[in-house]
Amino acid sequence: MKCYRLLLAVSLVCPLFWGETLTIIGGSPEKDPGVVSVKPTAADSVIISLPVPSPKAAAIKPLAVPTEPSPAPAAPRVALPSEFQHESAMYLQRLIGTWTLADARALLGEPIRQRPSYEEDKSVVGQIYAFPDPSKRYKEMELDFDADSGLLHGVFVYPQGLTWQDCRRLWSGEVSPTEGPSGRTFYSYTNRHLDVLVDRGGNVISLGLY
Numbered sequence: 661m662k663c664y665r666l667l668l669a670v671s672l673v674c675p676l677f678w679g680e681t682l683t684i685i686g687g688s689p690e691k692d693p694g695v696v697s698v699k700p701t702a703a704d705s706v707i708i709s710l711p712v713p714s715p716k717a718a719a720i721k722p723l724a725v726p727t728e729p730s731p732a733p734a735a736p737r738v739a740l741p742s743e744f745q746h747e748s749a750m751y752l753q754r755l756i757g758t759w760t761l762a763d764a765r766a767l768l769g770e771p772i773r774q775r776p777s778y779e780e781d782k783s784v785v786g787q788i789y790a791f792p793d794p795s796k797r798y799k800e801m802e803l804d805f806d807a808d809s810g811l812l813h814g815v816f817v818y819p820q821g822l823t824w825q826d827c828r829r830l831w832s833g834e835v836s837p838t839e840g841p842s843g844r845t846f847y848s849y850t851n852r853h854l855d856v857l858v859d860r861g862g863n864v865i866s867l868g869l870y
Contacts, residue, residue, distance in 0.1 A: 740767070740794055748795045749817040752803070753853070753869040759812040761789065764803055768794060777804050777814070786813065793817070815869040822864040827856050 744751040744767075755763075765771075771789035779785045788804045797820075804814035824847070833851035840846055843860030855868035 745795050748793055748797050748801065749815060749867060749869060752801070752812075752815045756812050756815065756870065759803075760810055761803075761805055764789065764791065764812070768792075768801075788814075788816075813870065817867050817869075819864050819867065824856065824858045824862045824864060827864060 741751065752759075768791040771791055774787055774789045776784045777786040777788045784807060786804050786807045788802050790800055790802045793799070793801050798817040799820050800818045802816040803812055804816070805811065806813045827847075831849065831852065831854060833849050835847045835849050835856075838846040838848070840857075844865070845858045847856040847858065849855070853870045855870075857865040857868070859865055
Protein backbone atom coordinates (compact mmCIF):
# COMPACT_ATOMS: atom_id res chain seq x y z
CA MET A 661 0.00 0.00 0.00
CA LYS A 662 2.83 2.37 0.87
CA CYS A 663 4.59 1.60 -2.39
CA TYR A 664 1.44 2.30 -4.37
CA ARG A 665 1.06 5.73 -2.73
CA LEU A 666 4.69 6.57 -3.54
CA LEU A 667 4.24 5.68 -7.18
CA LEU A 668 1.07 7.76 -7.28
CA ALA A 669 2.91 10.81 -5.87
CA VAL A 670 5.70 10.47 -8.43
CA SER A 671 3.17 10.15 -11.22
CA LEU A 672 1.53 13.43 -10.23
CA VAL A 673 4.78 15.40 -10.16
CA CYS A 674 6.79 14.12 -13.13
CA PRO A 675 4.26 15.11 -15.83
CA LEU A 676 4.77 18.73 -14.81
CA PHE A 677 8.22 18.56 -16.33
CA TRP A 678 7.46 16.59 -19.47
CA GLY A 679 3.88 17.82 -20.10
CA GLU A 680 2.78 14.37 -21.27
CA THR A 681 0.57 11.55 -19.95
CA LEU A 682 2.50 9.26 -17.69
CA THR A 683 1.45 5.63 -17.66
CA ILE A 684 2.62 3.50 -14.83
CA ILE A 685 4.18 0.34 -16.24
CA GLY A 686 2.26 -2.82 -15.53
CA GLY A 687 -0.87 -2.58 -17.62
CA SER A 688 -3.50 -0.22 -19.01
CA PRO A 689 -6.38 1.53 -17.24
CA GLU A 690 -8.88 -0.33 -19.41
CA LYS A 691 -7.59 -3.81 -18.57
CA ASP A 692 -5.99 -3.26 -15.23
CA PRO A 693 -7.66 -1.05 -12.63
CA GLY A 694 -4.34 -0.83 -10.81
CA VAL A 695 -2.90 1.27 -13.64
CA VAL A 696 -3.31 5.00 -13.23
CA SER A 697 -3.18 7.50 -16.14
CA VAL A 698 -2.51 11.11 -15.11
CA LYS A 699 -2.55 14.26 -17.26
CA PRO A 700 -1.22 17.59 -15.93
CA THR A 701 -3.77 20.32 -15.22
CA ALA A 702 -3.42 24.03 -14.55
CA ALA A 703 -3.83 23.36 -10.87
CA ASP A 704 -0.82 21.08 -11.00
CA SER A 705 1.45 23.82 -12.50
CA VAL A 706 4.27 24.96 -10.29
CA ILE A 707 6.31 28.15 -10.84
CA ILE A 708 9.86 27.87 -9.59
CA SER A 709 11.70 31.17 -8.97
CA LEU A 710 15.49 30.95 -9.18
CA PRO A 711 17.50 33.28 -6.91
CA VAL A 712 18.57 36.48 -8.69
CA PRO A 713 21.79 38.26 -7.61
CA SER A 714 21.31 41.71 -6.16
CA PRO A 715 22.14 44.70 -8.41
CA LYS A 716 25.23 45.44 -6.34
CA ALA A 717 26.51 41.89 -6.70
CA ALA A 718 25.75 41.83 -10.43
CA ALA A 719 27.38 45.14 -11.15
CA ILE A 720 30.85 44.83 -12.68
CA LYS A 721 33.37 47.12 -11.07
CA PRO A 722 35.19 49.10 -13.77
CA LEU A 723 38.90 48.53 -13.99
CA ALA A 724 41.04 51.34 -12.65
CA VAL A 725 42.80 53.18 -15.46
CA PRO A 726 46.47 53.84 -14.61
CA THR A 727 47.38 57.49 -14.74
CA GLU A 728 50.76 59.07 -15.43
CA PRO A 729 52.48 60.44 -12.34
CA SER A 730 52.35 64.20 -12.06
CA PRO A 731 55.66 65.88 -12.91
CA ALA A 732 57.64 67.08 -9.95
CA PRO A 733 57.32 70.82 -9.40
CA ALA A 734 60.31 72.84 -10.48
CA ALA A 735 62.63 73.88 -7.69
CA PRO A 736 62.09 77.52 -6.75
CA ARG A 737 64.78 79.85 -8.08
CA VAL A 738 66.91 81.51 -5.43
CA ALA A 739 66.37 85.26 -5.16
CA LEU A 740 69.11 87.19 -6.95
CA PRO A 741 71.51 88.98 -4.58
CA SER A 742 71.58 92.75 -4.96
CA GLU A 743 75.29 92.60 -5.91
CA PHE A 744 74.46 90.20 -8.73
CA GLN A 745 71.72 92.48 -10.05
CA HIS A 746 74.09 95.45 -9.97
CA GLU A 747 77.00 93.73 -11.78
CA SER A 748 76.55 90.02 -12.40
CA ALA A 749 79.98 89.45 -13.98
CA MET A 750 81.93 90.97 -11.09
CA TYR A 751 79.74 89.11 -8.59
CA LEU A 752 80.60 85.78 -10.23
CA GLN A 753 84.29 86.68 -10.39
CA ARG A 754 84.37 86.84 -6.57
CA LEU A 755 83.07 83.24 -6.46
CA ILE A 756 85.99 81.81 -8.46
CA GLY A 757 87.63 79.01 -6.49
CA THR A 758 84.57 78.37 -4.28
CA TRP A 759 81.52 77.85 -6.52
CA THR A 760 80.49 74.44 -7.91
CA LEU A 761 78.18 73.58 -10.80
CA ALA A 762 75.45 72.79 -8.26
CA ASP A 763 75.79 76.34 -6.87
CA ALA A 764 75.48 77.76 -10.38
CA ARG A 765 72.34 75.74 -11.09
CA ALA A 766 70.75 76.90 -7.84
CA LEU A 767 71.14 80.57 -8.83
CA LEU A 768 71.07 80.53 -12.63
CA GLY A 769 68.96 77.48 -13.47
CA GLU A 770 69.90 74.75 -15.93
CA PRO A 771 72.71 75.45 -18.44
CA ILE A 772 71.67 75.76 -22.08
CA ARG A 773 74.81 74.05 -23.44
CA GLN A 774 78.34 73.02 -22.52
CA ARG A 775 81.76 72.55 -24.12
CA PRO A 776 85.22 71.51 -22.96
CA SER A 777 87.87 74.07 -22.05
CA TYR A 778 91.43 73.54 -23.27
CA GLU A 779 94.94 74.40 -22.18
CA GLU A 780 97.43 75.81 -24.69
CA ASP A 781 98.65 72.28 -25.43
CA LYS A 782 95.04 71.35 -26.40
CA SER A 783 94.53 69.16 -23.32
CA VAL A 784 91.09 69.33 -21.69
CA VAL A 785 91.25 71.11 -18.33
CA GLY A 786 87.56 71.69 -17.58
CA GLN A 787 83.98 72.12 -18.76
CA ILE A 788 82.35 75.41 -19.75
CA TYR A 789 78.60 75.77 -19.11
CA ALA A 790 76.53 78.52 -20.74
CA PHE A 791 73.71 80.25 -18.82
CA PRO A 792 71.38 83.14 -19.60
CA ASP A 793 71.97 86.16 -17.39
CA PRO A 794 68.97 86.56 -15.04
CA SER A 795 69.93 90.20 -14.48
CA LYS A 796 69.61 90.84 -18.26
CA ARG A 797 72.85 92.83 -18.15
CA TYR A 798 74.64 90.44 -20.51
CA LYS A 799 73.35 88.39 -23.43
CA GLU A 800 74.91 85.26 -21.97
CA MET A 801 77.46 84.12 -19.43
CA GLU A 802 79.73 81.07 -19.47
CA LEU A 803 81.20 79.47 -16.37
CA ASP A 804 84.38 77.38 -16.62
CA PHE A 805 84.70 74.62 -13.99
CA ASP A 806 88.01 72.89 -13.35
CA ALA A 807 88.13 69.21 -14.36
CA ASP A 808 90.05 68.14 -11.22
CA SER A 809 88.51 70.17 -8.40
CA GLY A 810 85.09 70.88 -9.97
CA LEU A 811 85.40 74.50 -8.80
CA LEU A 812 84.74 77.62 -10.84
CA HIS A 813 87.99 79.01 -12.31
CA GLY A 814 86.83 81.33 -15.08
CA VAL A 815 83.88 83.51 -16.16
CA PHE A 816 83.08 84.76 -19.67
CA VAL A 817 80.27 87.23 -20.34
CA TYR A 818 78.94 88.65 -23.61
CA PRO A 819 77.89 92.31 -23.26
CA GLN A 820 75.19 94.16 -25.16
CA GLY A 821 76.31 97.44 -26.71
CA LEU A 822 79.59 97.75 -24.79
CA THR A 823 82.57 99.36 -26.57
CA TRP A 824 86.26 99.35 -25.88
CA GLN A 825 86.07 103.02 -24.97
CA ASP A 826 83.42 102.17 -22.37
CA CYS A 827 85.80 99.61 -20.89
CA ARG A 828 88.58 102.18 -20.61
CA ARG A 829 86.24 104.48 -18.67
CA LEU A 830 85.06 101.66 -16.40
CA TRP A 831 88.42 100.03 -15.72
CA SER A 832 91.62 101.97 -15.73
CA GLY A 833 95.10 100.51 -15.86
CA GLU A 834 97.62 99.27 -18.37
CA VAL A 835 96.64 96.72 -20.98
CA SER A 836 98.58 94.32 -23.15
CA PRO A 837 97.05 94.05 -26.65
CA THR A 838 97.29 90.99 -28.89
CA GLU A 839 96.12 91.08 -32.52
CA GLY A 840 93.81 88.28 -33.55
CA PRO A 841 92.15 87.07 -36.76
CA SER A 842 89.42 89.05 -38.57
CA GLY A 843 90.64 92.36 -37.13
CA ARG A 844 89.94 91.37 -33.54
CA THR A 845 92.10 92.56 -30.65
CA PHE A 846 92.55 90.81 -27.32
CA TYR A 847 93.27 93.27 -24.48
CA SER A 848 94.61 91.84 -21.22
CA TYR A 849 94.68 94.13 -18.17
CA THR A 850 97.93 93.92 -16.27
CA ASN A 851 96.54 95.28 -12.98
CA ARG A 852 93.37 93.16 -12.74
CA HIS A 853 92.08 89.72 -13.74
CA LEU A 854 90.25 90.93 -16.83
CA ASP A 855 90.57 90.20 -20.55
CA VAL A 856 88.56 92.00 -23.24
CA LEU A 857 87.99 90.73 -26.79
CA VAL A 858 87.12 93.56 -29.21
CA ASP A 859 86.06 93.34 -32.87
CA ARG A 860 87.30 95.45 -35.78
CA GLY A 861 84.73 98.20 -35.07
CA GLY A 862 85.68 98.59 -31.38
CA ASN A 863 82.67 96.66 -30.03
CA VAL A 864 83.30 94.29 -27.14
CA ILE A 865 82.65 90.65 -28.00
CA SER A 866 83.34 89.18 -24.58
CA LEU A 867 84.85 89.83 -21.16
CA GLY A 868 86.98 87.16 -19.51
CA LEU A 869 87.37 87.17 -15.74
CA TYR A 870 89.65 84.85 -13.79
